[in-house]
Structures are given as structure tokens and as C-alpha cells.
Amino acid sequence: MIPADGDLAGARDRLRGRVRHTPVVRVDGRDVGSRGELTLKLEQLQYTGSFKARGALNAVLTMPAGAASVTAASGGNHGAAVAWAAHRAGVRATIFVPSFSPRVKQDAIRRYGADLHLVDGFYADALEAARKFAAEHDAVHIDAYDDLATVAGQSTVGAELAGQIPAGDTVIVGCGGGGLFAGVSLALRGRNTVVAAEPESAPSLASAIAAGRPVDIDVDRAGAAVDSLGARRAGSIATAVALELRSPVLLVPDEAVHRARQQLWDNFRIAAEPGGATALAAALHHAGDLPRDRVTILISGANA
Secondary structure (H helix, E strand, O other): OOOOHHHHHHHHHHHOOOOOOOOEEEEEHHHHOOOOEEEEEEHHHOHHHEOHHHHHHHHHHOOOOOOOEEEEEOOOHHHHHHHHHHHHHOOEEEEEEEOOOOHHHHHHHHHOOOEEEEEOOOHHHHHHHHHHHHHHHOOEEOOOOOOHHHHHHHHHHHHHHHOOOOOOOEEEEEOOOOHHHHHHHHHOOOOOEEEEEEEOOOOHHHHHHHHOOOOOOOOOOOOOOHHHHOOOOOOHHHHHHHHHHOOOEEEEOHHHHHHHHHHHHHHHOOOOOHHHHHHHHHHHHOHHHOOOOOEEEEEOEOOO
16 A cells, blocks of 8 residues: 555645755756766755655554654654654654664654663664564654555655756655655656665565565665664565566665765765665666756765
């Protein structure tokens, strides 16, 4: 099941004035070794430092009446976003993250007033702990990417882009579990081609497309962007969207991610975490497979 047009419209109305309308900048691709002009959507300027604030707030604002507690599993960014959204709504938040989650993300979760629990293992292990907590404490679980309200919230990035870039532009987004990819793809369906960019160390969506369904993969814990794009299994929503739209997926090696992140800083003074720079890494690493110009890159996070 994927969000309906009404879900997307509801999220746009609900979040208007509650999240930042992030800007785009147009840059010369030659500055980063590419061709033509690139458009950068600066979503790292969003509340909590990533697009995750959109989906988290939409999910919190659509909780059942009377709900007083939420929980979430996260590599870090979704956890911070849920903590922020819960604080805004006046409800308690309990967040579970893998123990290797970057300290800056752990600190953000605590700063927004949430209870933080570190879990040995990967995101999937944190997810199991969060679901158990929700069942035992009557808390609303807010999924990081496989939830209609979360994906509808992320779709507002695409809704903004529809007013910022021409129809026909190729849009590249970093992809872990696929909530951002699915939301942006649905918002721009029929207007722009949306390409998912995944690290080679965690090709969850590429594997799901090949299998025709979500499948478990082995995630390299040492991968450059594993804390934000290290989902062991792509979401069912993202998989359904990718299969329906025949969406392209570009895989990138760690060295390309590190290089793109450095180029963002050296050339544009844009600070991005590895996951936030993965879309640019895909654009540069696969430049020959993309249009010569009219490419939009989503810079999705800066918590590093």
C-alpha cells in the first residue's frame, strides 16, 4: 500500500508553516567535475538537520487522539526528528538507536528531551526493541520509512521541488529504507524522474527491485553512510513505488561518497553527512548515465 494523493495533500496542508521551505541553489557542475548545471536542494537546512523532520512531524500530528507517548528506531536522524516533533506536540518520546550511531545524533536526540536507548547491532535490532517497547508501554511507534504518514510527510520535499525546478529534471535522492525516495517520487510522479542513490555497502532497494519484493541484505557496518542509509531491508512502500514507476537505482562506492562530501564543503561550503552527500556521489560517479544537464541533487542531512 502506498500513500494516496489525499495523504500527500493532507501532509502539505498540515506541515505548511511548521517546517522550513528549504532553498535550492544552482551551481556549475564543472566545480565538482561534472557537466552542465546542477541544482542542489538544501534539505540539510531543515529542522533537526535533515528531511526527517517532515515525516516525523506529520506522523505525530496524525496520531490517535489522546496518545501521550511515541517511540522510534533510528540510525540517528529519524530519532532526532521524532524527538523534536514529540517535544513540539508535548508528548514523551523514547528512541532506540544502534550503539554505533554518531555521537552528534545521539546528543541531538537527548537535546530534544527524548529518552535514548543504545542497542547492539544494526537498525533492524533497534527496530525490534522499539516495537517491543511500544507494545509494552502503549506508545505509538513511528516508523522511519515504512509508514504512510512518514512517507506522506517526506513527499513535501517533492512538492516544494515542483515549484523550484523545471518539469523534466532528473532528481537524485539518497536512499536507505526509502521513505524519502518514495515520498519525492510520488509527489513528482509524471513530472520528474526520481533516481535512488544507494551505497554499495547497503543496496537494499536495488536488491528489492531485483527480487520483486523487500529482502534482507547484509549491511557493511563500516560503510560510509551506514548510520543513515544502512537499512537491512527496503520498505514495502518504497519497493512498491520503485516497481510501479520502474525507478532507476544508482549504487556508489564509499570513496565516491567521501569525495562528494568533501567537494560540497571545498566548493560550496555546504556541510553534509555521508548519507546527505550520497545523491551527489551518484551524480558524479555515474555522470555518463545521466542527462548532460538539468539534474537536481537532494542534499538530505548535515548531522556529522
